Amino acid sequence: MRPIANTRTAAGIPTARLAVWWVLASEIVIFGGVLASYLMQRMGNPDWAAEAAATNVWIGAFNTFVLLTSSLSAVLAHHAAEHEQDGKKAARLLGLTILGGGIFLCVKGFEWYTEISHGMTIQSHPFWSFYYTAAGIHASHVIAGMILMAFVAKDAAKGLELHRVELVGIYWHFVDVVWIFLFPLLYIAK
Amino acid sequence: MAESIEHPGHAGGHDAPHDHEMSFWSKYIFSTDHKVIAMQYLFTGMAMGLIGGFFAYAFRMQLAFPGMEVPGWGMVSPADYNSLVTNHGTIMIFWVAMPVLIAAFGNFLIPLMIGCDDMVFPKINRLSFQIFFVSAIVLLSSFFVPGGAFGGAWTAYPPLSANPNYSLTPMGSSIWVVAVALEFIAFLLGGINFITTAMNARAPGMKLYDIPIVVWMIVVASILFMASVGPLIAGAIMLFMDQNIGTHFFDPAYGGDPILWQHLFWFFGHPEVYVVLLPAMGITAEIITVFARKKLFAYRTVLYTTFGTGVLSFTVWAHHQFIAGIDPRMAHVFTITTLLISIPIAEMCFVYVATLYGGSITFSTPMLWALAFIFEFLIGGVTGIFLGASGSDIYFHDTYFVLAHFHYTFFPIAIIGTFAGVTFWYPKMFGKMMNDTLGKLHFWGTVIPFNLIFIPLFVLGAAGQHRRIYNYEHFPELSAPWMQDLRQVATIALVVMLGMQLVFFYNFFASMFRGKAAGKNPWKSNTLEWTADSPPPHGNWPEGLPNVYRGPYEYSHPDRDDDYWPQNVPS
Amino acid sequence: MADHGTQYYVKIWGILLVLLVISIFGPFLEIPAVTLITAFGIAFVKAYLVVKNFMHMNVQPAYVGYMLSTCLVFMLLLFAGSAPDVMKKDGDNWVKTVVVVQGPATMHHGEENSGDEHGGAELH
Numbered sequence: 097m098r099p100i101a102n103t104r105t106a107a108g109i110p111t112a113r114l115a116v117w118w119v120l121a122s123e124i125v126i127f128g129g130v131l132a133s134y135l136m137q138r139m140g141n142p143d144w145a146a147e148a149a150a151t152n153v154w155i156g157a158f159n160t161f162v163l164l165t166s167s168l169s170a171v172l173a174h175h176a177a178e179h180e181q182d183g184k185k186a187a188r189l190l191g192l193t194i195l196g197g198g199i200f201l202c203v204k205g206f207e208w209y210t211e212i213s214h215g216m217t218i219q220s221h222p223f224w225s226f227y228y229t230a231a232g233i234h235a236s237h238v239i240a241g242m243i244l245m246a247f248v249a250k251d252a253a254k255g256l257e258l259h260r261v262e263l264v265g266i267y268w269h270f271v272d273v274v275w276i277f278l279f280p281l282l283y284i285a286k
Numbered sequence: 287m288a289e290s291i292e293h294p295g296h297a298g299g300h301d302a303p304h305d306h307e308m309s310f311w312s313k314y315i316f317s318t319d320h321k322v323i324a325m326q327y328l329f330t331g332m333a334m335g336l337i338g339g340f341f342a343y344a345f346r347m348q349l350a351f352p353g354m355e356v357p358g359w360g361m362v363s364p365a366d367y368n369s370l371v372t373n374h375g376t377i378m379i380f381w382v383a384m385p386v387l388i389a390a391f392g393n394f395l396i397p398l399m400i401g402c403d404d405m406v407f408p409k410i411n412r413l414s415f416q417i418f419f420v421s422a423i424v425l426l427s428s429f430f431v432p433g434g435a436f437g438g439a440w441t442a443y444p445p446l447s448a449n450p451n452y453s454l455t456p457m458g459s460s461i462w463v464v465a466v467a468l469e470f471i472a473f474l475l476g477g478i479n480f481i482t483t484a485m486n487a488r489a490p491g492m493k494l495y496d497i498p499i500v501v502w503m504i505v506v507a508s509i510l511f512m513a514s515v516g517p518l519i520a521g522a523i524m525l526f527m528d529q530n531i532g533t534h535f536f537d538p539a540y541g542g543d544p545i546l547w548q549h550l551f552w553f554f555g556h557p558e559v560y561v562v563l564l565p566a567m568g569i570t571a572e573i574i575t576v577f578a579r580k581k582l583f584a585y586r587t588v589l590y591t592t593f594g595t596g597v598l599s600f601t602v603w604a605h606h607q608f609i610a611g612i613d614p615r616m617a618h619v620f621t622i623t624t625l626l627i628s629i630p631i632a633e634m635c636f637v638y639v640a641t642l643y644g645g646s647i648t649f650s651t652p653m654l655w656a657l658a659f660i661f662e663f664l665i666g667g668v669t670g671i672f673l674g675a676s677g678s679d680i681y682f683h684d685t686y687f688v689l690a691h692f693h694y695t696f697f698p699i700a701i702i703g704t705f706a707g708v709t710f711w712y713p714k715m716f717g718k719m720m721n722d723t724l725g726k727l728h729f730w731g732t733v734i735p736f737n738l739i740f741i742p743l744f745v746l747g748a749a750g751q752h753r754r755i756y757n758y759e760h761f762p763e764l765s766a767p768w769m770q771d772l773r774q775v776a777t778i779a780l781v782v783m784l785g786m787q788l789v790f791f792y793n794f795f796a797s798m799f800r801g802k803a804a805g806k807n808p809w810k811s812n813t814l815e816w817t818a819d820s821p822p823p824h825g826n827w828p829e830g831l832p833n834v835y836r837g838p839y840e841y842s843h844p845d846r847d848d849d850y851w852p853q854n855v856p857s
Numbered sequence: 858m859a860d861h862g863t864q865y866y867v868k869i870w871g872i873l874l875v876l877l878v879i880s881i882f883g884p885f886l887e888i889p890a891v892t893l894i895t896a897f898g899i900a901f902v903k904a905y906l907v908v909k910n911f912m913h914m915n916v917q918p919a920y921v922g923y924m925l926s927t928c929l930v931f932m933l934l935l936f937a938g939s940a941p942d943v944m945k946k947d948g949d950n951w952v953k954t955v956v957v958v959q960g961p962a963t964m965h966h967g968e969e970n971s972g973d974e975h976g977g978a979e980l981h
Contacts, residue, residue: 100831101402101487108918111406111486117921118478118512121928125516128932129553133520133535133546133943136936140944141541157881164877164907168870171911172863218533222541225533229524269911273904280896284884513928517935538953549939600931604938611951613941620938 116263120270123237127274130233131281134226138285147223149286150216155207156283159200160275166196167272170245170265177252177261186261187253190245193268197242204235227282234278237271318408319824323415324394325715328708330415331386334422338377339784345370350770350777352757365454367756368437369429375440376462379558380469381422383700387565388473388511389418391707392480392504394715398815399498401489401832401854403825405479414475421468428461436462439754441551441606444536444544448528463526470515470522477508489814489854492834496853498813499588499838500568506592507564510599514557521550548610552603559695560599563663564592566703567634570656573710574638575839576811577653578645579849582839583637591637595630602627608679617676624674631667635660646842650809651725655706658733659698666694669744684754687747690740697736705732705790712794713808717820718801724793731786738779742772810850813838817854869910876903 102111138144173189176182208228218228241264248264251257314322340358347354348362355361362370393411397404405411428435436458438447450456484505488497524535525547534540536547575582582588601623608617638660647653669691672678682688705728712720751764758764758773807816814834818826832854840851876899883895908914914922946953 099402099404099406099408099825101397101404101483102406104402104487106488106492107485107920109486109921111482114486114921115407115478115482117917117925118481121924122474122478122512122516124925124928125513125932126519127516128929128935129517129520129550130524132517132932132936132939133524133550136940136943137543137546139940140946153881157877160877161874164870164873167907167911168866171866175863175866218527218531222534225527225535229527229533229535233520233523266912269907272911273907276900276903276907280880280900284880284892284896286884286892513931516928517932543943545942546939549935549942553935553938600934601938611942613945616938616941 110259112259112263113266116266120266123270123274127230127233130226130230131277134230134281137222137226138281141222144221144223145286147216147221148282150211150214151227151283152207152210153283155203156279159203160279162196162200162203163272163275166193166200167269169193169196170268173252174262174265177258181255181258183252183255183258186258187249190249190252190261190264194242194245194249197238197245200238201235204231230278230282234271234274237274241268241271316412317824318404318412320393320397320405320408320411321715321822323411324390324392326415327385327390327393327418330419330422331382331390331704334377334381334385336787337426338374338382339787341370341374341377343780343784345374346777346780348756349758350774352759362756364756365434365437368439368754369435369455369458371754372437372439372462373425373429373435376425376466378696378700379440379562380466381425383562383696384469384473385418386704387562387569387700387707388480388504388507389415389476391500391565391569391711392476392508394711395498395815396480396483396501396504397487398714398818398822398826399501399813399838400484400487400492401814401827401834402483402487403827403831406483406487407479410475411479414472414479417468417475418472421465421472424461424468425465428455428458428465431457431461433458441548441555442525443551444525444528444542444547445538448525448534448536448542448544448547450529460526460529463522463529467519467522467526470519473511474515477512480508481505481512489832489834492853495586495589496834496837498568499571499582499585499592500565502589503564503568503571503592506596507561510557510564510596511561514554514561514600517550518554521547545607545610545612548607549604552606553600555606556603557596557599560595562699563631563695564595566659566699566706567592569703569707569710570638570659571641572811572813573652573656573706574641575841576710576809577648577650577656578642579841580641580645580839581841583640583643585837585839588634588637591630591633595627598623598627598630602674605674605676605679608676609683614676621674621676625671628667628671628674635664635667651720651722651729652706652710654726654729655702655709658729659702659706662694662702662733662736663698666691666696666698669694682747684752685747686743686751686753689753690743690747693740693743697740701732701736705729708794710809711815712797713804714815714818714820714822716798716801717804718797718799719804719808720797720801721793724789728786728789728793731789732783735779735783735786739776739783742776746772807852810848812840812850812852814853817852866910869906873903873906876906 105111107114169189169192173186173193176189177186211224216224218225244264244267248257248260252261317323344356344359344362345367347356347359348367353361359366393405433450433455436442436447436453436455438453438455438459442459442462446452447459450459453459484497484501524533527533528535528537528542534542536542536544538544571582571588602620604612604616604620605624608620669687673682673688673691708715709720709725712718746769749769751758751769755761755764758769804820806818806820808820809816814832815822817832833856834853835856836851836853838853842849843851880895880899880903883899884892886892
């Protein structure tokens with residue numbers, strides 16, 4: 097049973113979307129903490145560049161492409177849910193987004209496997225510690241987003257709770273934006 | 287939901303919950319009712335408070351009577367001592383002050399004071415408590431693992447906390463980090479719930495300046511928590527990996543930087559002080575307006591001051607690190623911001639005094655607590671000036687002066703503020719009045735020993751007594767007879783104070799059954815929660831949610847016969 | 858919410874891909890200023906495009922943007938307050954050294970040069 101409180105909109109936007117924005121605000125400071133720590137260490141230790149040179153820009157770039165594309169399908173799902181009221185189409189597009197997340201994780205797994213087998217482990221150098229930690233926290237958000245989207249898509253396919261397609265999309269775009277910053281920070285800066 | 291959003295106005299209780307019979311479990315344990323969850327937080331916080339108090343008793347006994355077999359604990363070994371002080375601090379801040387002041391009062395007051403039937407996300411609210419409860423159990427479990435509980439102080443500075451070879455608590459320190467991280471997740475969920483509820487679910491007619499100040503303050507505190515805790519969550523992940531995976535983020539022996547942890551910790555740790563301070567300030571504001579029968583002096587100024595405090599609190603954190611080897615130029619900056627932040631807090635105290643001025647004051651138990659809060663917190667604030675200035679902090683740092691200072695801030699916040707709130711809202715929580723005589727006995731029996739505990743510690747700290755020392759007999763210059771006497775005064779006062787809490791617990795539980803029925807509005811207060819039944823049923827106002835017509839502090843209005851003017855009464 | 862039509866989103870996606878390509882190839886010129894602009898400047902542009910068009914920040918109430926940017930500003934504060942200490946390697950009478958302790962077997966990258974040598978960049 098949804099309380100009456102949940103249906104009020106004194107602040108001008110639906111409660112659920114407002115809450116998602118607050119969740120993102122709290123995520124910004126979590127990623128901000130990691131990235132600020134990484135940045136100040138990285139700028140203070142120019143010699144880390146030697147380690148960073150070993151990252152594979154092409155894999156990072158491919159993953160950026162995958163996430164950007166999955167964001168596109170997420171926003172198209174939102175469009176289908178909101179403007180076409182087409183839950184089935186929205187669910188299909190969300191399925192594509194989940195697929196994108198899956199490809200992202202597979203590529204990441206392959207990349208990490210290669211790096212670890214070449215001796216670049218989380219313990220080998222502070223750069224790699226930050227590399228695996230930042231990307232790992234991000235990857236856990238990707239997994240969380242995929243699980244959430246699976247639930248939302250299941251409902252949306254039955255035409256239920258269509259507004260959630262937008263909410264999970266906002267979260268997914270945020271995960272995308274984080275990666276947009278992680279990509280140059282971890283891969284390009286040499 | 288997209289449809290129902292369009293009609294926020296029809297709050298007429300068309301789906302008001304009906305009182306069907308519920309089992310004990312669904313009514314009290316797995317309820318989504320915000321009041322039940324508030325009580326769960328309150329009782330968990332109280333239980334943890336007893337544990338934290340017991341820890342304080344055990345290590346204070348060791349300090350006052352070194353080597354003595356402490357009744358109820360036994361011999362306090364050096365490792366025990368470290369675990370006890372560490373977990374005393376951790377529990378009192380994260381498992382007592384936070385759950386009681388933010389979560390219990392936030393849960394209980396926000397929906398009632400803004401006139402809605404529940405939190406906007408009742409199930410997330412329940413999940414928040416469940417995670418919190420698990421975190422408490424996880425923390426306490428660390429006392430029963432091999433190696434014992436974490437003993438590296440509640441600030442968990444690396445490399446001591448990062449490397450089991452240094453801390454000698456291989457499991458305890460990881461459990462500590464996990465427990466704290468779980469607790470943060472619980473309060474993030476709870477905090478987002480509070481913020482969205484207060485932003486979106488206000489009663490029709492309640493404008494921003496009609497929101498009671500305590501709701502504002504809990505919301506601002508939640509925002510502060512949410513915006514400051516992120517770096518520490520990141521830091522906690524890094525610390526956990528340092529402990530268990532073999533990274534070296536914070537271990538200088540491998541190129542890590544322990545100062546970085548201190549920054550991440552205090553970037554959260556200092557706003558955290560204001561996270562717990564603001565709700566206590568808000569509770570005080572509610573109580574003094576009711577018992578002085580006066581409008582709150584300068585409502586909007588208090589509100590802007592609250593925001594100002596919030597923003598400033600993000601700029602002061604490194605004053606905890608003046609002797610940690612931080613850049614002296616930054617120490618100048620942080621000295622200035624630290625001294626600046628005393629201005630808004632002083633302003634709030636002045637506002638409260640101005641509210642009292644000319645009022646017709648009733649010295650009821652809640653009012654005594656509220657006045658004591660202002661008075662005792664003032665001492666805490668003023669002694670903070672010495673520590674905020676980097677020059678004098680070099681002398682005072684890590685002495686009992688610091689310890690006494692922050693107990694003079696946290697005790698008024700977490701204990702005095704909580705008792706003020708509990709005694710004030712008890713009639714609404716349980717529908718019964720508490721015994722006023724016992725309440726006053728408990729008040730004096732708490733506040734006088736509190737001062738007797740910490741004034742000696744100020745003296746000892748100024749005399750150079752260092753913190754975190756297990757036995758001062760090993761330091762001839764710190765074991766002069768007068769110093770040992772003062773330690774014993776503090777410890778005996780602590781025992782008396784803990785004993786006096788029995789009076790409170792008797793009063794608290796006996797009044798539930800034997801107390802006089804309270805009625806809807808025993809204090810003749812204006813805010814919305816007093817228009818609901820005592821205790822409010824599930825859904826708060828089954829007959830229909832209230833509308834709001836005016837601000838919350840219209841006491842002694844010249845045009846009215848009654849000296850109060852409830853918010854929901856049409857003009 | 859403004860109805861943009863699917864074509865619009867595909868167009869934004871196309872722009873994002875073009876920017877991605879630029880940000881990959883810009884740093885190959887090995888000019889530090891170009892690297893900075895192409896890698897990080899373009900990251901901000903990409904983030905802006907995603908936030909504005911995909912997250913529809915442009916149609917939210919203004920305070921949503923304020924609260925998110927306030928959190929960002931706090932992170933800048935964290936950086937500004939901490940970086941002077943974390944990045945500072947020496948003072949009047951101290952030097953931050955990295956002692957290479959015999960680490961676990963995996964530490965074969967262990968040749969961290971001591972932090973007081975500022976010329977670490979010559980490594981590459």
